Amino acid sequence: MVKIGVQQPPAALKPEQEKEKAAGGDGAPGAVLLPPGTEEQAPAVQSRRSSLSGVCYLTMGLLVLLLGLVFASMYVYRYFFITQISSPQLPRESVFHCGVLYEDSLYSPFKGQLELHEDVKIYIEENYEQINVPVPQFGGSDPADIIHDFQRGLTAYHDITLDKCYVIELNTTIVMPPRNLWELLVNVKKGTYLPQTYIIQEEMIATEHVHDMEQLGSFIYRLCSGKETYRLKRRSARRRISRREAGNCHRIRHFENTFVVETVICKKS
Numbered sequence: 001m002v003k004i005g006v007q008q009p010p011a012a013l014k015p016e017q018e019k020e021k022a023a024g025g026d027g028a029p030g031a032v033l034l035p036p037g038t039e040e041q042a043p044a045v046q047s048r049r050s051s052l053s054g055v056c057y058l059t060m061g062l063l064v065l066l067l068g069l070v071f072a073s074m075y076v077y078r079y080f081f082i083t084q085i086s087s088p089q090l091p092r093e094s095v096f097h098c099g100v101l102y103e104d105s106l107y108s109p110f111k112g113q114l115e116l117h118e119d120v121k122i123y124i125e126e127n128y129e130q131i132n133v134p135v136p137q138f139g140g141s142d143p144a145d146i147i148h149d150f151q152r153g154l155t156a157y158h159d160i161t162l163d164k165c166y167v168i169e170l171n172t173t174i175v176m177p178p179r180n181l182w183e184l185l186v187n188v189k190k191g192t193y194l195p196q197t198y199i200i201q202e203e204m205i206a207t208e209h210v211h212d213m214e215q216l217g218s219f220i221y222r223l224c225s226g227k228e229t230y231r232l233k234r235r236s237a238r239r240r241i242s243r244r245e246a247g248n249c250h251r252i253r254h255f256e257n258t259f260v261v262e263t264v265i266c267k268k269s
Contacts, residue, residue: 094121094124094185095119095120095121096120096122096189097120098117098119098120098185098188098255099115100116100260101114102114102115102199102260103198104199113197116136116253116254116255116260117133117136118131118133118254120132120181120185120255122181124178124179124182126151126219127149127150127151127178128148128151129148129175129178129181130146130147130219131145131147131148131254131255132144132145132146133146133253133254136253141252141262142159142160142161142251143160143161144158144160144252144254145157146158146252146256147220147223148256150170150178151217152216152217152219152220153169154167154170154216154220155167155168156220157232158223158224163227164230165227165228165230166206166229166230166231166265167210167216167220167224167229167230167231167232168231168233171202171234175256175257176256181257184257184258195255195258196258196259197259198259199259199260199261199262200257200259200260201261201262202234202261202262203235203266204233204234204235204263204264204265204266205235205266205268206230206265206268207230207231208231209230210229210230213229216229248266249264249265249267251263251265252265
């Protein structure tokens with residue numbers, strides 16, 4: 001008995017395989033042939049380009065950082081070190097004990113030089129000065145407290161012997177501003193500068209009585225509150241050449257510049 005078998009046809013080709021066979025022509029799969037080694041060189045070129053780009057970005061970043069450091073250093077040097085050298089930081093308040101030698105041949109022709117002592121408080125921010133003149137070692141001058149208020153443009157003298165206050169407009173040609181006086185006293189204390197030894201004399205006359213003390217400002221108000229206070233009228237301010245005796249006058253010698261000032265306050269005749 002003979003068995004007859006029927007061979008099954010091959011499974012249907014997938015569309016992609018059919019397309020590949022159709023493209024192959026002679027049954028070989030359709031493919032693009034590349035030169036040997038091309039597939040290995042392409043990733044190497046791409047990695048080389050990416051590394052070069054990274055080096056460029058890193059160089060630019062370092063350059064920007066270096067320029068930033070240079071400009072920051074210039075700014076700090078210009079606005080910090082130079083400012084500190086040209087304008088040193090001044091304290092809010094400075095206290096000095098001053099002793100000044102000066103000549104007064106008319107008052108003391110045989111004693112030679114006299115010495116003036118005073119305590120000076122300088123308030124930089126508030127822009128005023130306070131001077132305390134103790135009882136002098138020689139006669140002819142009264143102890144006093146003096147305030148120079150540069151904000152109000154006023155000067156107040158408290159004659160401790162009379163216990164009276166006198167107020168007048170600030171004489172900026174004689175009285176140094178707080179900052180300049182501070183620098184002068186610092187240099188005197190260091191010994192790098194010695195003040196002159198002559199006397200400037202200013203003569204004043206007491207005029208009307210002051211009733212409204214608050215108009216004088218808080219600094220002078222604290223000094224003169226509760227005391228008889230008078231306004232002064234300046235008679236003259238000159239280099240002292242001769243001493244003129246004047247009745248009913250009191251003298252206050254103080255140091256507020258490169259010379260000694262003798263303030264002569266007289267009653268109105």
